Amino acid sequence: MNIVIAGAGELGKLLAEKLTANAHDVVLIDSSPEPLAHINEALDVKLIEGSCINLNTLFSANIQNADVLLAVSGDEAANILSCQLASRLGTPKTICRLNSPSFFSEENKIIPDHFGIWKYVSPPDECVRKILAVLEDRFLLEEIRFSNPDAVMKVFEITPSSLLSGTRIKDIPMDPAMLDAIRFAAIVREKRFLVPHGDTLFVPGDKVYIAGTSQHVHDFIRWISSDVSAPQNSRVIITGATITGKRLAQALCKLGYDIRFIEKNQYEGEKLLDELPSSVLVIHGNPTDEEVLQEAGVEDCDNFISAAQDDEDNILSCIIAKRLGAKKTITVTFKPEYIRIVPVMDMIDCGVSSTLVAVNSILRQLETGTMRVDAYLQMVHAQLTEFRVSNSSPLCGHNLSSCKLPASTLFALLFRENEVITPSGGTILNPGDVVVAIVTPESEKELEPLFPKK
Numbered sequence: 001m002n003i004v005i006a007g008a009g010e011l012g013k014l015l016a017e018k019l020t021a022n023a024h025d026v027v028l029i030d031s032s033p034e035p036l037a038h039i040n041e042a043l044d045v046k047l048i049e050g051s052c053i054n055l056n057t058l059f060s061a062n063i064q065n066a067d068v069l070l071a072v073s074g075d076e077a078a079n080i081l082s083c084q085l086a087s088r089l090g091t092p093k094t095i096c097r098l099n100s101p102s103f104f105s106e107e108n109k110i111i112p113d114h115f116g117i118w119k120y121v122s123p124p125d126e127c128v129r130k131i132l133a134v135l136e137d138r139f140l141l142e143e144i145r146f147s148n149p150d151a152v153m154k155v156f157e158i159t160p161s162s163l164l165s166g167t168r169i170k171d172i173p174m175d176p177a178m179l180d181a182i183r184f185a186a187i188v189r190e191k192r193f194l195v196p197h198g199d200t201l202f203v204p205g206d207k208v209y210i211a212g213t214s215q216h217v218h219d220f221i222r223w224i225s226s227d228v229s230a231p232q233n234s235r236v237i238i239t240g241a242t243i244t245g246k247r248l249a250q251a252l253c254k255l256g257y258d259i260r261f262i263e264k265n266q267y268e269g270e271k272l273l274d275e276l277p278s279s280v281l282v283i284h285g286n287p288t289d290e291e292v293l294q295e296a297g298v299e300d301c302d303n304f305i306s307a308a309q310d311d312e313d314n315i316l317s318c319i320i321a322k323r324l325g326a327k328k329t330i331t332v333t334f335k336p337e338y339i340r341i342v343p344v345m346d347m348i349d350c351g352v353s354s355t356l357v358a359v360n361s362i363l364r365q366l367e368t369g370t371m372r373v374d375a376y377l378q379m380v381h382a383q384l385t386e387f388r389v390s391n392s393s394p395l396c397g398h399n400l401s402s403c404k405l406p407a408s409t410l411f412a413l414l415f416r417e418n419e420v421i422t423p424s425g426g427t428i429l430n431p432g433d434v435v436v437a438i439v440t441p442e443s444e445k446e447l448e449p450l451f452p453k454k
Helices: 010-021 033-042 055-060 076-088 123-134 176-180 214-224 243-254 266-275 290-295 311-324 354-366 375-379 441-450
Strands: 002-006 025-030 046-049 068-071 093-097 119-121 140-145 151-157 183-189 192-194 207-213 235-239 258-263 281-284 303-306 328-333 350-353 383-388 411-416 419-421 434-439
Touching: 002 010, 002 076, 010 025, 010 033, 010 354, 025 033, 033 046, 055 076, 068 076, 076 093, 093 354, 119 354, 123 140, 123 243, 123 328, 123 350, 123 354, 140 350, 140 354, 151 214, 151 411, 176 214, 183 411, 183 434, 207 214, 207 411, 235 243, 235 311, 243 258, 258 266, 266 281, 290 311, 303 311, 311 328, 350 354, 383 441, 434 441
Parallel strands: 002 025, 002 068, 025 046, 068 093, 093 119, 235 258, 235 303, 258 281, 303 328, 328 350
Antiparallel strands: 140 151, 151 207, 183 192, 183 207, 383 434, 411 419, 411 434
């Protein structure tokens, strides 16, 4: 596809990197020469210096022949206007980055389509969704969504007390029907990528990827969990009066959690008193100060979530909170440099990259068969990819047991129209099927000839 990206910040740069790696033609627009200069050294993309709401700039980017515009700059108004211009000029799909949907009102019939916006992505809302997903269980680390909305992959850590610790996959003592409904897709063990099979033994510290329908994966997590507690009994401490922090607090209050909120800026803290329910305890102080954390009750905290604007403060406050007794620590970061750093930090249980969740949301909406970027897989240079089966595929019409696949390949899921299937050796691939695999750069090159575009 021909894709124009408006905004060469962290989000635009990571999108350009992933889309060019998947053989899309990318043009990147930004009004500042500095980010473009850095990208020019790293990526083979066409760069245009100029405003994304200037018609001459858009024509230079060949917007009239583009398949997609990704308006992801830090200026929400410019993003909306560039989508409107691109739509008028013939671009069929426009995706707009917005922190808030408050620009629209269904009641007043002011909807995204009126602005030429095909889809919009809110990084704060995506972060909140990711965090809510991993609060289901203390040892959940990640939730990954796909082009099929009923499909999910979750990542959890094996602890010494886990029901699975020391157990082989083939010996898991559960209902065979439930076991057949899910797929163990991968294990990351001591920064090594493993493809699991029946004889694979789970050991403490394993990061396990499990895939299936939302309900089947949920049922399995509930079955193995020894740490399920009702929300009203769970204390959550949130730091940082950012959009993400405030929306997270509002969502958790509705679910019945006991919320404590730390904000070091007194003015922002006073605003929280008006914006959040009266049940939320707001504490003025620095979340990297031990006395402030103790005042918030960190020693009895089930989940400590740092969502401030400063990545370094977020990471440090999580480390201190963990040392003081917080059961689970979650940090939100913004700089892409931390995508690979946070997962290897023992004192932080879960890292949510605002940039990464926005990238994955956009890739999912494009439905191009591109990869989903995951922090733990990034450590081992692997990625999630959806492959579409065409009529000309040598795998089409054959069952998986007879297909000659790279040795390290495991198809975790299969999407057939609206159905989510956990494939087995007897599964026959039909035209239009989409299969999900975790691949390394080497195995992806081996798989590509098996999935021609036509």
